[in-house]
Amino acid sequence: MLKVSDIEVSYGDYQVVWGVSLQVDAGEVVSLLGPNGSGKSTIFNTISGLLKPKAGRVEFEGARIDRQPSHQIVRRGLAHILERRRVFPYLTVRQNLWLGGYHPEARAHRVETLKQVYELFPRLRERESQLAYSLSGGEQQMLALGRGLMSRPKLLMVDEPFLGLSPAVVQEMKDAFKRINAEGVSILFIEQNVQVALSMSHRGYILESGRLVLEGESEALLTSAEVKRVFLGG
Ligand SMILES: Nc1ncnc2c1ncn2[C@@H]1O[C@H](COP(=O)(O)OP(=O)(O)O)[C@@H](O)[C@H]1O
Numbered sequence: 001m002l003k004v005s006d007i008e009v010s011y012g013d014y015q016v017v018w019g020v021s022l023q024v025d026a027g028e029v030v031s032l033l034g035p036n037g038s039g040k041s042t043i044f045n046t047i048s049g050l051l052k053p054k055a056g057r058v059e060f061e062g063a064r065i066d067r068q069p070s071h072q073i074v075r076r077g078l079a080h081i082l083e084r085r086r087v088f089p090y091l092t093v094r095q096n097l098w099l100g101g102y103h104p105e106a107r108a109h110r111v112e113t114l115k116q117v118y119e120l121f122p123r124l125r126e127r128e129s130q131l132a133y134s135l136s137g138g139e140q141q142m143l144a145l146g147r148g149l150m151s152r153p154k155l156l157m158v159d160e161p162f163l164g165l166s167p168a169v170v171q172e173m174k175d176a177f178k179r180i181n182a183e184g185v186s187i188l189f190i191e192q193n194v195q196v197a198l199s200m201s202h203r204g205y206i207l208e209s210g211r212l213v214l215e216g217e218s219e220a221l222l223t224s225a226e227v228k229r230v231f232l233g234g
C-alpha cells in the first residue's frame with residue numbers, strides 16, 4: 001500500500017534522514033520508533049508531501065506521490081495527524097471535523113462519516129459546539145484523529161498519538177485504533193515508548209539518528225537486545 005524507498009531528507013544543508021525504506025501493507029498496523037530527534041516526524045512529513053525528499057521515492061497504491069502536493073495525497077486516501085494535535089483552536093469541534101472532510105471524495109460522505117466519528121468518540125458529540133481550545137488534551141487528540149478520519153483514509157498516519165495522555169485516555173485511544181483498523185484502515189504511527197508501540201502494532205521500524213537500525217515483527221523486536229541498547233542505553 002505504502003512504499004518508501006531510500007529517502008534522503010534535508011533541512012537546507014542539514015541532512016536528517018539517510019536512506020530510509022519502509023512499507024505498510026493493506027490492513028497492517030505499523031509503528032515507527034526512535035528517540036527524540038531521530039527523524040520520525042520528518043519521515044512522516046515527507047510521506048504526506050509537506051517536505052520533498054532530495055533522493056528516493058514514496059509510492060502509495062502503486063502511484064508515485066513524492067512530487068505531489070499534500071492536498072492531492074490526502075485525496076488518495078492518506079491522512080496524516082500531525083504531532084501535538086494541531087486542531088483549529090477557535091473553531092468548534094464540529095467545524096474542525098467538518099473541515100477534515102473537505103476534499104471532493106470525502107465531502108460527498110460528510111454526514112455519514114461524522115456519524116461514524118461520533119460513534120467512535122461519543123465525547124466529541126457531547127462537545128460538538130465547544131471551541132477546540134477548551135477541550136482537554138485527550139479530547140483534542142480524539143478531535144485530531146476524528147478530523148483525519150473525516151477524510152476517509154485508507155492509511156492513517158499518526159505522529160505520537162499518546163504523548164501527554166493519562167493512562168485511561170491512552171487506553172481509549174488504543175481501543176479506537178483497534179476499531180479503526182478493524183474497519184480496514186491501515187495505520188502507521190510514531191511512538192517513543194517501545195512497549196506501547198510494539199504491543200499495538202504488527203510490525204515495527206526502529207530509527208536512530210536518521211537511519212533505520214532494525215525492523216521486524218513486533219513480537220520479535222520486543223525481546224531484541226538491540227532494541228534494549230537503543231532505548232535503554234544498555
Ligand atoms: N524545520 C526544521 N528545520 C531544521 N531542522 C529541523 C526541522 N525540523 C526538525 N529538524 C531537525 O531534524 C532532526 C529530526 O527531527 P524530527 O524529525 O522532528 O525528529 P523526531 O520526530 O524523531 O523527534 C532533529 O535534529 C531536528 O532538530
Ligand SMILES: [Mg+2]
Nearest residue numbers: 040041042083
Ligand atoms: Mg517528532
